[in-house]
Amino acid sequence: MKPQRVTLADVAAMARVDRAVVSRVINKDPTLNIRPQTRERVLAAIDELGYRPNVAARSLRTSRAHMFGLFIPDFANPVYAEIIKGAEAEAAAQGYVLVTGSASGTGMGSGTGLGEYMDRIGQGRIDGLLLAGTGDEPGLIEQLDRAAIPWLMLNNRSRGVKRYVILDDQRAAALAVEHLVRLGHRRIAHLAGPSSADTATRRSAGYSAAMRAAGLPEGPITAADYTPAGGAAAMGRLLAGSERPTAVFVANVASAIGAMEGVRSAGLEIPRDMSIVAVHDLPLASYLYPALTTVRMPLAELGRRGVTLLGSLKPDDTVAEVMAGPIELIQRRSTAPPGERR
Amino acid sequence: MKPQRVTLADVAAMARVDRAVVSRVINKDPTLNIRPQTRERVLAAIDELGYRPNVAARSLRTSRAHMFGLFIPDFANPVYAEIIKGAEAEAAAQGYVLVTGSASGTGMGSGTGLGEYMDRIGQGRIDGLLLAGTGDEPGLIEQLDRAAIPWLMLNNRSRGVKRYVILDDQRAAALAVEHLVRLGHRRIAHLAGPSSADTATRRSAGYSAAMRAAGLPEGPITAADYTPAGGAAAMGRLLAGSERPTAVFVANVASAIGAMEGVRSAGLEIPRDMSIVAVHDLPLASYLYPALTTVRMPLAELGRRGVTLLGSLKPDDTVAEVMAGPIELIQRRSTAPPGERR
DNA sequence: TTGTAAGCGTTATCAC
DNA sequence: GTGATAACGCTTACAA
Numbered sequence: 104m105k106p107q108r109v110t111l112a113d114v115a116a117m118a119r120v121d122r123a124v125v126s127r128v129i130n131k132d133p134t135l136n137i138r139p140q141t142r143e144r145v146l147a148a149i150d151e152l153g154y155r156p157n158v159a160a161r162s163l164r165t166s167r168a169h170m171f172g173l174f175i176p177d178f179a180n181p182v183y184a185e186i187i188k189g190a191e192a193e194a195a196a197q198g199y200v201l202v203t204g205s206a207s208g209t210g211m212g213s214g215t216g217l218g219e220y221m222d223r224i225g226q227g228r229i230d231g232l233l234l235a236g237t238g239d240e241p242g243l244i245e246q247l248d249r250a251a252i253p254w255l256m257l258n259n260r261s262r263g264v265k266r267y268v269i270l271d272d273q274r275a276a277a278l279a280v281e282h283l284v285r286l287g288h289r290r291i292a293h294l295a296g297p298s299s300a301d302t303a304t305r306r307s308a309g310y311s312a313a314m315r316a317a318g319l320p321e322g323p324i325t326a327a328d329y330t331p332a333g334g335a336a337a338m339g340r341l342l343a344g345s346e347r348p349t350a351v352f353v354a355n356v357a358s359a360i361g362a363m364e365g366v367r368s369a370g371l372e373i374p375r376d377m378s379i380v381a382v383h384d385l386p387l388a389s390y391l392y393p394a395l396t397t398v399r400m401p402l403a404e405l406g407r408r409g410v411t412l413l414g415s416l417k418p419d420d421t422v423a424e425v426m427a428g429p430i431e432l433i434q435r436r437s438t439a440p441p442g443e444r445r
Numbered sequence: 446m447k448p449q450r451v452t453l454a455d456v457a458a459m460a461r462v463d464r465a466v467v468s469r470v471i472n473k474d475p476t477l478n479i480r481p482q483t484r485e486r487v488l489a490a491i492d493e494l495g496y497r498p499n500v501a502a503r504s505l506r507t508s509r510a511h512m513f514g515l516f517i518p519d520f521a522n523p524v525y526a527e528i529i530k531g532a533e534a535e536a537a538a539q540g541y542v543l544v545t546g547s548a549s550g551t552g553m554g555s556g557t558g559l560g561e562y563m564d565r566i567g568q569g570r571i572d573g574l575l576l577a578g579t580g581d582e583p584g585l586i587e588q589l590d591r592a593a594i595p596w597l598m599l600n601n602r603s604r605g606v607k608r609y610v611i612l613d614d615q616r617a618a619a620l621a622v623e624h625l626v627r628l629g630h631r632r633i634a635h636l637a638g639p640s641s642a643d644t645a646t647r648r649s650a651g652y653s654a655a656m657r658a659a660g661l662p663e664g665p666i667t668a669a670d671y672t673p674a675g676g677a678a679a680m681g682r683l684l685a686g687s688e689r690p691t692a693v694f695v696a697n698v699a700s701a702i703g704a705m706e707g708v709r710s711a712g713l714e715i716p717r718d719m720s721i722v723a724v725h726d727l728p729l730a731s732y733l734y735p736a737l738t739t740v741r742m743p744l745a746e747l748g749r750r751g752v753t754l755l756g757s758l759k760p761d762d763t764v765a766e767v768m769a770g771p772i773e774l775i776q777r778r779s780t781a782p783p784g785e786r787r
Numbered sequence: 788t789t790g791t792a793a794g795c796g797t798t799a800t801c802a803c
Numbered sequence: 804g805t806g807a808t809a810a811c812g813c814t815t816a817c818a819a
Contacts, residue, residue, distance in 0.1 A: 108568070108569075108592070108812095110811095110812055110813085111812065111813065111814095112812080120789070120790085121789065121790050121791080122790095122812090122813080122814090123789080123790065123791080123792095123814080123815080124788090124789060124790080126813065126814055126815085127814085127815090130814080132814095132815090135788090135789095136788055136789090137788065137789080138788065138789095141788080141789085153588075153591065155567060155568035155592075156567060156568060156812085156813075157505070157567075157568050157569045157811085157812050157813070158504075158510075158566075158567040158568060158569050158570040159500075159501050159502075159504035159505040159508075159510065159569050159570075159811080159812080159813090160501075160505050160569075160795090160811070160812035160813040160814090161812080161813055161814080162500075162501035162504075162795090162813095163499070163501040163502050163505050163794095163795045163796065163797085163811090163812080163813075164794080164795050164812080164813045164814050164815090165795085165813085165814070166501075166795075168500075168501065169567075170544075177530075178520070178526040178529045178530055178533075179523060179526040179527065179530065179728065181521060181523070184520040184521040184526070185521065187520045187547075188519075188520055188521065188547070188549050188550065191520075191546065191547060191549070191550030192549070192550050192551075194550070195550050195551060195552075195561070195565060198565065199565070200544060200546070200565050200566060200570070201544075201546075201550070202512075202542060202543075202544040202545075203544075203545055204533065204542070204543075205529075205530070205533060207530050207533070207534070208530065208533030208534050208536070208537050208543070209534075209537060210537075219537070223537060223540065223541070223542050224500075224542060225497060225498065225499075225500040225511075226450070226497035226498060226499050226500060227450075227499045227500050227501050227502075227796090228500040228501075228542070246495075249495065250450070250497075331732065360732045364732075386521065387729050387732075390673065390702045390706075390729075390733060391732060391733075391734070392733070392734025450796090452795095452796055452797090453796065453797065453798095454796080462805070462806085463805065463806045463807075464796090464797080464798090464806090465798080465799080465805080465806065465807080465808095466804090466805060466806080468797070468798055468799090469798085469799095472798080474799095477804085477805095478804055478805090479804065479805080480804065480805095483804080483805085498796085498797075499795085499796050499797070501795080501796075501797090502795070502796030502797040502798090502811090503796080503797055503798080504797090504811090505795090505796080505797070505811045505812065505813085506796080506797045506798045506799085506810080506811055507797080507798070507799095507811085508811075569812090
C-alpha cells in the first residue's frame, strides 16, 4: 500500500547498477554490452518493483510523445468510427497512443473546433495530427508547421493543400452507377452531397463520368446535406420533376436514409418505383427497410494508412494519395430492375 | 520559418524578467504581486513569440497530466459514441484532454484489451481512467490503485466493485413495460441481454418488477447477445412458444433490430402481431422499419458525470451512483394496441 | 562492462 | 516586486 511511484533510481538501486544501465536495458540499446546476469538482475528488479517508465520525463528528454492526434467532426458518425478503429490499431502496433478529439467536444465558437482542440492538446503532447473530414482553419496549419508537427488530411482535401489520403470516391460512384445501368435503368438521378464536402464533389464527378461512359444523359441532380432531413427534402425535389427517374445514386448513407423516407411518404415503393444505392457500407445499411444497396470502401484501412504515413512524414513532404484497396458493391434489396419488386 | 521551439526562457528574455515570473503570470498565481506594466511586457512577449507551454515539462514537474483516459469496447457502438461526447465535453470544460481507447485497438490476446491499453498509456500520462462497459481484468484495478490513478466504472458494475456510475436501467425497463401495459398488452415477453452484462440484469429486474406491479404473469423470457443475430434467434424462440406474446420488451437496440427481422421473416407484422420496445434511443431507431419505440436515457450526461466525479475522487472513495436525469419513452410505430396496425 | 553528468522545460521555495 | 535555484525522471554522450 505505498502509493509512492517507483522510478529508475529505485530499480537501479535494487539491481545494484546505475540508472543509465537500467535505461539502456529497457530501451534495448543495441550498443549496450552487458553481462547476462546483470541484465537478469535489472529485469528482475523491474518486475519486482512493477516499474513503469514515466512518460512525461521520457517525452521531455526525447521530445517525442509517442502519441498521435486524430480530429473528427463527430463520434456519432459511424464513418469516423471505422476510421478510428483502423487508426487506433495501427497506432497501437507502432507503440503509439491515439488521442481522438471531436468538434462536438468543443465550444465551437467558430469554425470546426480544431483550434480549441489544439489548445487543449498543448505543445509537445502529440507527434502528429490526422485531420479527418475537417477542413483546415486559417492559421492552424501554419501553427502545426511552426511546431514541426506532421499532419495529414484524411478522406478530405482542402484548398489546394497537398497533404492528404483519400478514398477512390470517384470509382465508388462509378460502381454504383454501373450497377444501376446493369439493372436496366436509364434515367438515373444523383442526390449529391453538399458542395463544401470534398467527398461529395468526387462522388459527383464519378457519377458524371459513369453516365457518360454508359452513353446516358445525366439525370436530374440535386444536392443535400449529409443528413436524413436533407436527403428527404432532396428526394422530394427529385420526385416533383417532370421526368421521374427510376433510380438514384445517393452520395451518402445518411441522406439515403432520408431519401428512402421521402420515397415512402410519396406513396411509392422501393425498389419498384425507385432504386436507391448509396456510398459507404455501414452496419446499419442492412437494417434499413428495405436493406440498402451500398458501395463498401476500406475506411479502417484509410485510418491505418494515415497513421503509417504520419509516422514517416518529413517536414516538407507532399502527400496526395488515393488509397488502393477493395471497393465493392454490396447488393441488397433497395435496387432492382425498373418496375420490379424484388 | 524557424522550427525552434520557444520556451519560457525565450519569453523571459524578451520581457526582461525571470522565467519564474513568466510562469507565475501564465498560471495566474494569486500570490504574485506584479507591476501592471511588467505583466503587460510578459503577455506581449508570449503573444509575440507564440509561446505555448510544454506539456511534458509541466507534467513532469507537477505530476499532473491534464488528461483523462476512457476505455470502451468498441467505437462503432453508438451507445459509447454518446458517452464519449459527454465525457469529452466535460473534460474540455475542465481543461483536460480525453484519450479514448477501445478493445478493438488492441491485439486482445486475452480479456478486454484493457491491459494493453494501459501499457501503451504508460505511467503518468493520465490523471484518471473511466471504464465504460468493460469489466475489470484481474490485477488491473490493483495496478491503478498502486499508481494512485483514480478510476471509475461507467454504465457497468463488476464483482462487488464499489466505484461506478450507472443509469437507472431498472426504471427504464419499467417505463417500457408500463407503456405496453397501457396499450392493453397482457402477454409481454422479455428479450433479455446476456447475463454477463450488468445492464442486462438491471433491465430484467425492471421488467419483472413492472410486470408484478401490473399484476401480470411474467411472460416468456429469453436471453440473447446484444447483437442483431442474437436478437433474431431469440425472437424465433419466442414465436415458437405455445402462447405467443403480443408484445416484447427488448433489452437493447441491437438485439431489437434482429428481433424485428425475426418477426418479419416469420410472416408476421409489427406492431399488429407483435409490439416491440427497446432500451436506448439511438439516432438509428427512428430509421428502422417500422420506426422503433425506445426508452431514452441520458448517455451523454453519464459521460459528463463520470468525468466530473473522476476529477474529485479521493484514493479510497467509494462511488455507487445511479444517475439522476430524464428517462423518457419515445413512442414510434413499433408499438400499438394488440392487433392494431397503427 | 558499467558509471558520470548534463540537460530536456517547467514550477515552487526561497532569498533579495 | 522580482530573481536564483533546485528539483521532477529520464536519456545519452562520454569517461572509466
